[in-house]
Amino acid sequence: MLRVAVIGSGPSGCYTAQSLVQSDPGVRVDVLDRLPCPYGLVRYGVAPDHEKIKSLQVSLRGVLEHERVRFLGGVRVGGPGGLPVERLRELYHAVVYCVGAATDRRLGVPGEDLPGSWSATEFVSWYSAHPDAADSGFLRGVRSAVVIGVGNVAVDVTRMLVRGAAELRPTDIPQAALDTLTASGIDEVHMVGRRGPAQARFTTKELRELGALPGIDVRVDPGELALDPVDPATLPPAQRRNVEVLRGWAAAPQAPAGRRIDLRFFLRPVALLPEAPGTGPEPGGERVGAVRFERTVPDEHGGVTGTGRFEDVPAQLVLRSVGYRGVALDGLPFDASTGTVPHVAGRVVRDGVPSPGEYVAGWIKRGPTGVIGTNRPCAKETALSLLADAATLARADVPADPVAALRAGGIDPVPWSGWLSIERAEAALGADLGRSVVKLADWDTLLGAARTP
Template sequence: MLHVAVVGSGPSGCYTAQSLVQADPEVLVDVLDRLPCPYGLVRYGVAPDHEKIKSLQNNLRSVLEHERVRFLGGVPVGPGGIPASRLRELYHAVVYCVGASTDRHLGIPGEDLPGSWSATQFVAWYSAHPDAADDDGFVRDARSAVVIGVGNVAVDVTRMLARGAAELSTTDIPQAALGALAASRVTNIHMVGRRGPSQARFTTKELRELSGLPDTEVSVDPAELALDPAYADPSALPTARRRNVEVLRGWAAEASAPGAGSAARTASRSIALRFFLRPVELLADKGRVGAVRFERTVCDEDGGVTGTGRYEEIEAQLVLRSVGYRGLPLEGLPFDATRGTVPHLAGRVLRESAVGPGEYVAGWIKRGPTGVIGTNRPDAKETATSLLEDAPVLLRKDVPGDPLAALRAAGVEPVTWTGWQAIERAEAALGASLGRSVVKLADWESLLAAARTAAP
């Protein structure tokens, strides 16, 4: 039997495991994850109110419950955990599906002021990631928020800031985050992009959700839309971007309609979508962020933007940057620092332009942080195909009969599938005790304690 370790239990890891066991009945797969819970960004990155997308966990569950797939959570690989070199000794092949685990920075003065966070940190907090900040410091004392970026994550965090407690209480959001958002005094939210609406990265479905938020006014400045050369005639744009422009044009028209001003004043919260503004500095007020200074930009001949030397300040006690993700180097693997990925050939790790059978990548660490969840399927299949083509060479390697014994001998006690099921039961019980449905456990101690209640 070919025994493969897949590092990472998010969509790319699960789809890789699925491709392997479906293609070859002589393959066993251990799916390892640093966290005690599976599903990666489907559990810890999808907003709580997006229950349809979160239901993809059911598809990933079917993979991890396959008779030749084994989930081993709580197994860090690399510094502080199982060395990558040791993992390669225990398995015929290792596939790294670890995603892009850090966010990009703005690189401007004031970015490190209290009240300035990455959207990644905010998402981790309301998604109950056990590494997340364990307090309500995101929204405490904030009245106005600025979200820098115009992708789907930016839309998500904007929507979560404007959501009412009654709507969120039916989701699996952790109790502490629910309480903090319920007490939030944030009423004004600006989502700001340095380029125009035709270049925004959000999907139309996500964008439209903003206008459906109760007691919330959404506004767009027609003058900023008009700065985009594609605004007047968006017909030449790709379909998704054309629809975005059409939605924004509709909102701008509604805002200028007779009576719109009085209707807007009755809303408790406002969301303003701003374009052609580049952040240049976060300004301090009493030791924390108090405003963001932006420079007006215009389109240039190369399809980018240039500064105009005209500036504007937007008040904000909370700033969330959402300008992209980036992969980090992995112990023992080559790394392309420019792209934030591991060099590869059809998923095979490349060392000095040469393939060494036994090491593979899939997902964002392979291609960069692009695409949607479904993009991981063909990506994972390509890597699985390469691995199985290498199987005759890989099978010449001697490996232990069961790597689990070796992991335990190294002091690692993995959370198995029964442990994960115990966590699920504990989260259901917590929700019932709070008069809610399932409520996520938000810290390492609670997760591991719940896992230990599983039957041996």
């Protein structure tokens, strides 16, 4: 029997486990996760009002309930207090790291660390009830917000900033986030891209959702659309549809003044500016008060170049959504230039050669690219590499049950039954609040629920 540890229970981890057990009846897989809850970004990265995408949890659940797959939550790998990578290799014949890309890219501009400036991931974690997130006063005193980026995450956070209680109440959003969002005083959100609409990364379905928000006026500057030299007829279908939607909004008459979303293009952030002293809730007026953008124009290489003309957009909240980035894991090699673990077909490479029994899949393998489904072929490639090495790997002497060794080392994993207890607690909380399921949002409550029979 080949014992494999998969680190991470998001899509890449679950698809890796699925490929392994479906391909070889002699494989048993333990899926370890730092959190007591499974599903990774499907639980903690998909917006609460996207029920169709969140329903992917049903198929991931089927993997984790397979008779030769075991979920072990609450197990930190690497870092202070975590299970060392070297110890994992003593407990399993093989280890597959599916740890994703845990941080955001930065803008690298002055003022980026002012209060009120956040990564989109931090904001998403808060309204998704990630136990590491905290109510950091994201919306306190905010009248205008700027979202930097034009991908689907940028669309998600823009939409969530202006959603009303009627649309959010039926979701699993934690109660504190629901109360804060629906009481928000935000009346305008600017979503800004440094290039043109033809290069935007959002999907048309996500884009159109902005136009369907009740009581929200979506505005697009026709002059900014005209800056794009690309003929829409030459674009791939997805990009062509995006441009058509944007042109429709640009041509529509503007609604009376009210809450609105402005989609802006060909603007590059060059600085975040502090609010004038005494005008905001932060002591000394040190909170962000505006974003300074430089107007860009397309260059001959498919990028953009600055024009030396600048525009300041008022904002008391700035969310950057310019891409994810992998984080080094103690004990594993790491390529800082790509934010990935060096590998060959999923086999971890140390000092130029594959390291026996160590593998990667998902974003930590290939970088933060693709959609959820992209993880399937990525996971399959890694699983095939591992199975090709199985005969050699199986010679190692490992414990019959790694959980006993984990407990002896002071680690008490949350089993699948513990996750089911969390599910019941979230359903009960929803019932108490007159809602459907409502997520538990802090470590103590989650772990308390997990230990409740």
